[in-house]
Amino acid sequence: MDLNFTPEEEAFRAEVQAFLKAKLPARIANKVKAGQRLTKADQDEWHAILNERGWYANHWPQEWGGPGWGAVQKFIFDHECALAGGPRIVPFGVNMLGPVLIKYGNEAQKRYWLPRILSGADWWCQGYSEPGAGSDLASVKTTAVRQGDHYLVNGQKTWTTQGQHANMIFCLVRTDREAKPQEGISFLLVDMNTLGVELRPIRTLDGDREVNEVFFTDVKVPLDNLVGEENKGWTCAKYLLTYERTGIAGVGMSVAALEKLKVIANKVQRNGRPLAQDPLFATRMAKVEIDLENMKTTNLRVIAAVAGGGVPGAESSMLKICGTEIRQEILSLMRRAVGPYALPFIEAAQYEGDTDEPVGPKEAATAAANYFNYRKLSIFGGSNEIQKNIISKMILGL
């Protein structure tokens, strides 16, 4: 039993820290720390910086341009990035589609699409959820019908995160309407600029426009854009869902958020003293801090178990539930910490470059919006209730 990282792992951490210090643009880090919204240009800039270092596709094998990291190195990287204010890598192309192509794509697909992910030539979004297929993903109704050298796609996808930036979308489509729900699905790559694809933004409760609906009307998709076998897309879908899970607990982001909360709570006053010294508020902070300390170790235990190169299975459901509950609690405390200044909603202050005098403490500007935005954590990636179903079935055997 040894909770310490090896000297090699500590050296790697130092390497990541040095890289972040030298290469992470202060402007971007400040936006992340302030909880402001990032633009596509910000994300592209960060992805390019990582790619130059060979760390962008850090889930990929070396053969395809990945750094060949194990679970521990990925954890350290994510953790250090979060602490330094590095943006979360937009996962759809590099962390989700990439591994699916590497496992199920044909040679031509790999050679064409993977380099384009690395270079940023394509910006991918995810066409999974539909109005009638949320937690029950296998009930997707968007259809793809073979017609000569192409599929004809009709239907609708929704909750398409950052679809407004995307030129490509990977979709689960139904290619066999007679088969059982899981058996008639295919995994299809669709060019968003094809005739018949229409994107409409969904405004979320925090006023943001990061998710979209995507409509498909008689969209022609080349047969070459099928990944894996026709009607076997559910295999790809599941692989994708379980693959990118070492970072799912978001421990680094919770640690960074808790540090920020402490700063705010030491600044804001209640009864003539810092809120951090208020017994009730301090108790709430202490409880979540203890939960987070426990969670860190739980996360490392899962990582150590898969350090041989495997992928965490149902344990990732555990991490997802604990991790998101903790992060949501910290964000909730941030909202409480700013008191009545949670009320003002200055839209411009959600972005960089707002030159107006802040209303109340500057940390207050994004506290409530972020709290509302991150209610999504317990909903996306399989709602926490779905994760409990997975635990019941896979771990408990119920």
Added chain:
Amino acid sequence: MNFEHTQDRRMLADTLNRFIAEQYGIEFRNHHAYGEQGHAPERWQQLAELGAIGALFPEAVGGFGGAGFDIAVVFECLGRGLVTEPFLGALMVGRAIVAAGSAAQKAHLAALMDGSTVAALAHDEPEGHYELERVRTRAERQGDGWVLNGHKAVVVHGQHAQLLLVSARTSGAVDSAEGISLFLVDGNAAGVQRRGYGRMDGGSACELTLNQVHVGADDLLGTEGQGLAVLERAVGYGVLALCAESVGAMDVAKQHTLEYLQTRQQFGKPIGSFQALQHRMADVLLEVEQARSAVINAAAALDADRFTRERALSAAKFTIGRIGTRVAEESIQLHGGIGMTWELPLSHYAKRMVMIDHQLGDEDHHLARYMQLNAAHT
């Protein structure tokens, strides 16, 4: 980073688990735990021979372990088997002697490790509520030695202990950190009165009255008036032990409850097929894993600086108090009516998990302490 125990510890755990499963079954356990002695002296001796006590002490004093993870491994096994033998007293009294004892006092250690001496920590008092500083019991100098007067509350296994570690005030106000001294007292010394009773969860305890108890100068453990630091250290070992014990009990309670969900039929199917119960059980699993992590954190911090160590210990005891209670309550609820019965082993596990929160500080006590440590550190 490695979350596997060493081979030595795994072997010890295997040995203890096997012995307890074979020789300390629930019927045997309940017979003795709720009996006159509150434990089974013969098994206590056998467990000592297997090295279960020696593993709690470092090699320098004749043990063969003594690190946080040694203690955690032993007590997790004890928790799995709901063992009510007087390990906790041996650990806390013994480690206080290791930390502060004179050469002559260290002579007690061999008898503690071979099980021939039962020891108990007598610190809590009727007006206290887990505070380490609050000591009203007095020790006054008389000639070469000391005279002790006071009342010690709920001394676990104190009724039959041959060796008592008693905290007493030699100066200062009742809640002062300064002025606490520790004394090794013979359980059969003149003036020691013990009112023994059984515990809710099995095992025994007593109310201890010290009425003009004379002890020698060489029975003072450590420096006069400076006993709090030694006491805190000794209790810290106990806190870790209780946390690990609770996780052992949680694992069994979880397993029993899961088996019940898989076999109990209602509405024509196993009740474990109902989502309302599945999700409660999934929550139990998550919580138990968080509790296990808390124990790992505390065990790893046991030899760290005071702030790191005590903070991790209080975090763990808070976590275990909260989660142990929750696992107990959920286990009973998921069992339904049968969970309410004495006959079901689970009910004794549930009682133990809840009662652990009443030993060496409950979740509120340790949350407050965690916050005080944080505040004092910044």
